[in-house]
Amino acid sequence: MSSRLTQTVIHQFSQHGALAKNVHNYHNRQSQTDMAVAVSEAISQKQNVILEAGTGVGKTFAYLIPAILSGKQAVISTGSKNLQEQLFLKDLPALLTMLDMHVPIALLKGRNNYLCQLRLEKQMQNAAHFSDYYIDDLLKINQWANLSKDGDIGNLTSVAEHSEVLPSVVSTKETCTGKKCEHYDVCFTRKARVRAMDAKVVVVNHHLFFADRLLKDTGFAELLPDPDVVIFDEAHLVPDICINYFGSHISSREIDTLLNDIIKLHREVIRDSIQIEQLAQRGLQALSNWHNAMYDNQVSDWRKVLANKQLATVSWTLQQALADLAKLMTHHLGRDDQLDLAFEQLHELAEKLQDYFECKDMQAAYSVELGTRFVMLRLSPINVAKQCQQLFDANTRWIFTSATLQVNRSLGHFATELGLTSAKQIILDSPFDYPNQAMFCVPRHLGKVGQSQHTVKQLVDVCIQAINAAQGRTFILFTSHQMLEQVASSLQGRTTYPLLVQGQASKQSLLNKFRQLGNAVLLGTSSFWEGVDVRGKLLSCVIIDKLPFVSPDDALYKARAANAERQGLDPFSHISLPQAVISLKQGVGRLIRDEKDRGVLILCDNRIVNRAYGQAFINSLPPMQRTRDLDKALQFLKHIP
Incomplete structure (x- = not known):
């Protein structure tokens, strides 16, 4: 028997409900009502639910209406x-x-994202030490702070978003003094939390949610309330975010900033212990040597670093330099609050580096990421299911939804990753008429995937034919920056349609330009595979260079693969394949965004039809009409008005 909440929700989605009365041309979608019922039952019966809702189901209203009508805090x-x-x-x-x-x-x-009045006050007190440019921005922020009601830096327009002043005046957990602060009553961060505690529906993002849940465990004041219901939209992102938050990372930029701050503190505040500055300078030199060695050797797996005597030596030299400086600073504790804070940060960094360099955790991957001007060390747990089981407590209803969760018509992979094997699992297919709206083409006579000149030439030839047939209006999605650059270079001068290439401008600028031009071709990598919504005639064709398998050299994948093998499991079918299926579904999801959209998906990777595992991809994709004949796909494109 359905609950009272479920009956009320069903009525709101009926022809006599609130949506029919207020939404122009509203028509009931059974899949949307089914999802709303599933969410209502989960709330009423205290169930956890994993729910894939295909594009067009209308999942936003399907979970918001039950959340609102339940009267629970969500x-x-x-x-x-x-x-x-x-x-x-x-x-x-x-x-x-x-x-x-x-x-x-x-x-x-x-x-x-919130201004800290205490940090701003301290910056104003030290204004005499800053440059004129810095002081100008500081004064503008101070003026804005007196007028702002919420302290949200996003509403600050008088200062550039990249101003060097902002990191010095926003709220941080490290500098927060809580109830001891003289600004506690008017604190913007505290008031934001009070608003959240008093609200029935609180909207956050995944990163804030997981940061907050973990901060509670470390004793810091939490921002979020303890809700009755948590609904994760775009839930396919949650497993990777959990890995990030249950792991740890250290950036060379973080170390560099801290050492320079300590030098500055010595020169402006302490002054009488030149040894502090000398050891900090020694640390900066050790950091530079380590940074250069990492770039010279281009390593991505930390265990390979340990096997290289030179890299191991410069690594431990850096850790020792930080430890020596931290030991010296213990003799100066209590002289200045900022110095005490710097010591705590330095001591923590030195210990994290030691733990990382010792590489003892066999249930984690130790990876090295080389940025433009920084090196990032990352420790990633290979399995977060146990931590998630503790995080997703029994007093809350947990609902996970996305358009891309199932693999081969099963939600088991997602459930296992998050330790949610007892959660109810539901798949609701898209109501769109995919057989008539879309065509899926894997062209015949494609060579092996790779980055050979022949492969690039084949891909470029397919792209040119499709672009011309679609009159622009095309996304070309890549699994690597290298292939993107090769194809972008080859397309220059070979098509009359505007080319927009990732890296030329911000993601949002490129998308705005794509919509404005109406006949453009956009080339992008992973960031354009999801969260991009271009409806109607503006986008008629999506071309994907190859199946998005993770690199076998990826440190996290290698650690997970080794763990799977120890359990007698096949790493490809249990790790690599499910991840690739979900990623491909994200890319494919860019094509049909509305019930009137029409378009062609071209995948330039014949493994999907030549290998046995290809069926898992096909079973997971929408039921588009399929062809191997590129000419047939081009004709479909030409008949899209």
């Missing part, structure tokens, strides 16, 4: 800032008006 967590703001600024206010309800709602961001 946290809605999203994977992107765009969806977070859409929910808070558009969808929730619209639904509350339709339902004629007055429910308090709140948008909560991470600490560093």
